[in-house]
Amino acid sequence: MSSASQTRVRIGVVGLGGATMQLLPSIVADERVVIAGVVDADERARRDFADDFAVPAHESVEALAADPGVDVVYLATPHALHADQAVAALAQGTHVLVEKPLSLTVADCLRVVEASRASGAHVVVGHTHAFDRPVRALRDLLDVGDLGEVAMITSCNYGSFLYRPRRPEELDTRLGGGIVFNQVPHQVDLVRLLGGGLVRSVRSSAFVLDPSRPTEGSHTTFLDFEGGAAASLVYSGYDRFDTDELTGWIDENGAPRRPDHGSASRALRALPSPADEPALKAARGYQRGWTPPIADGHQHPHFGLLLVSCERADVRVGPSGLQVYDIDGMRKVPVEPVAAVPDKTAVLDDLYRAVVLHEPSAHDAAWGAATVEVCEAIVASSRERREITLAHQVPLRRPAVPVPQDPAAQGA
Ligand SMILES: NC(=O)c1ccc[n+]([C@@H]2O[C@H](COP(=O)([O-])OP(=O)(O)OC[C@H]3O[C@@H](n4cnc5c(N)ncnc54)[C@H](O)[C@@H]3O)[C@@H](O)[C@H]2O)c1
Structure with a gap:
């Protein structure tokens, strides 16, 4: 074309x-x-x-x-x-x-x-998740300039990633398994979009807490940006605390949900054999006669808690839009309704x-190469x-x- x-x-x-x-x-x-x-x-x-x-x-x-x-x-x-x-x-x-x-x-x-x-x-x-409409709305707001320069970006997400059904290579870091090459790219893209793109250096601690899933399931990372801004990233996929608690139980895809701590781990444990896990994942792929889900209380996708502190305001990004906190109190900046779920x-x-x-x-x-460079650096x-x-x-x-x-x- x-x-x-x-x-x-x-x-x-x-x-x-x-x-x-x-x-x-x-x-x-x-x-x-x-x-x-x-x-x-x-x-x-x-x-x-x-x-x-x-x-x-x-x-x-x-x-x-x-x-x-x-x-x-x-x-x-x-x-x-x-x-x-x-x-x-x-x-x-x-x-x-x-x-x-x-x-x-x-x-x-x-x-x-x-x-x-x-x-x-x-x-x-x-x-x-850097493409999420509320995140793009914040990027536009930062470009207007009233909030001043970005200083600190906080991205914190806890969920069940490591215990959703996986292919074997998804549990092997050398093959791109674990959170670093699957979930952390969302965080890196988010903070690079808001921080201007140029990460100067990376300091990280990543953790393998479950020997039965022998790949990184959590990390805490500090990114120093060229312009002087800094980002802290925290992610845990161990299916215990869940940051959806902080978004009124709206899930990563914007769907309303109920608390179900530990349920992903229990579902895996209930499988007759670990060898059944890849088939469980494959069943979530395309099925004949698919129709799109109907919007029912859905909001925008999000990636946990995202807070940006600028010279003159703090902004929280959530599934319904932005909340700007400054000397005048808190104001909401809504974003357009969802166009799909x-x-x-x-x-x-x-x-x-x-x-x-x-x-x-x-x-x-x-840009994608630069995000992968940060992920490689997190592991190193x-x-x-x-x-x-x-x-x-x-x-x-x-x-x-x-x-x-x-x-x-x-x-x-
Ligand atoms: N953006 C997001 O939110 C998001 C969500 C899920 C996955 N992903 C990414 O999407 C990619 C796929 O992940 P997934 O979870 O959908 O995996 P998946 O295992 O569910 O699906 C992979 C598909 O690729 C097919 N496939 C495998 N080898 C192939 C080949 N040589 N040629 C053609 N088809 C082949 C498989 O049959 C399968 O249907 C990964 O890179 C993952 O990071 C992104």
Whole structure:
């Protein structure tokens, strides 16, 4: 796709697991995009999806990217495949939307950066919670300047991550398992978006607290930004305390829920055999006849407690919007209602801007590489018990103008 004359961005989906199931409601709710093809290693899922959406099923990423009816390849496959699959699509001039993390090493990420530069095709790395509408609203508020410079950013999230059903490699740090390459990229993206992008150094302690899940399940990390701001990140996936308690029991995807401390761990313990766990995870992938969930008290996705302290105010970001605290008291800054459940449409904003308006996303390949660099440094800092200085950080790129939801408004 080369101009705004073609209104709908045609997305080929690769990987029909949990990530796609979370993005699919936003894709089908958004007039600017349409599903145009599919690849999955699981023949049953691939066939069901292709039938339901009446799109071609392809045998490989290369074949999907070569399809003239596909503008963008959406990579929702295991992390270790992202770099090679992205490079394969970019080599054919096809744009890429790739789930976090961009890859598992900075070296691999830089291959994607180079492939994007060489082909001129765009990369958007997402979804991460930096795309959440309330977070974007705060970024816009910071840009206005009334709150002053950002000083401290606090991101704290406790939940059940480590005990949700996992593939074996998701419990092996060397293969991208544990929280550092799965959950921490959300936190790093969030604080880099709000802190300007350029992390100077990382000091972290990460913990393996359960020998039966032998990968990092929690961390506390200090990020020092070039401009002088600092961020503290805390995450625990051990299924005990849950920060949803602080958001009125609205879950990470914006859905109302009940307290259920320990239930994910108990469900795993109730399995007849640990060998049954991957099948439990696979059952959460695409199923024939899928329809999008209906909004019922849903709010925006969030990633636990997010507090930003600026020169003249503190701001708390929550699933219903922003709360600004200053000398005049507390005021609420609401954000627009959700457009899908979960609402991940801001990823599609960036995709549309990149593909149709030729405006690179702030979350491009270089940004994704910089986030992975922080994740790599978290592992190294924790193991070596020292501060790590970074070398591949990039500043935040800000969009020029807001993009309307209605493609007709583009004059297309
Ligand atoms: N943004 C988010 O909130 C979010 C949520 C979940 C997962 N993710 C990311 O999405 C990615 C996938 O995670 P998941 O939980 O969906 O995994 P998953 O195991 O649920 O799904 C992976 C899918 O990829 C398919 N697959 C595996 N190898 C393939 C290959 N060579 N070619 C084509 N298809 C192949 C599998 O059959 C499966 O359907 C990960 O990188 C993860 O970090 C992001």
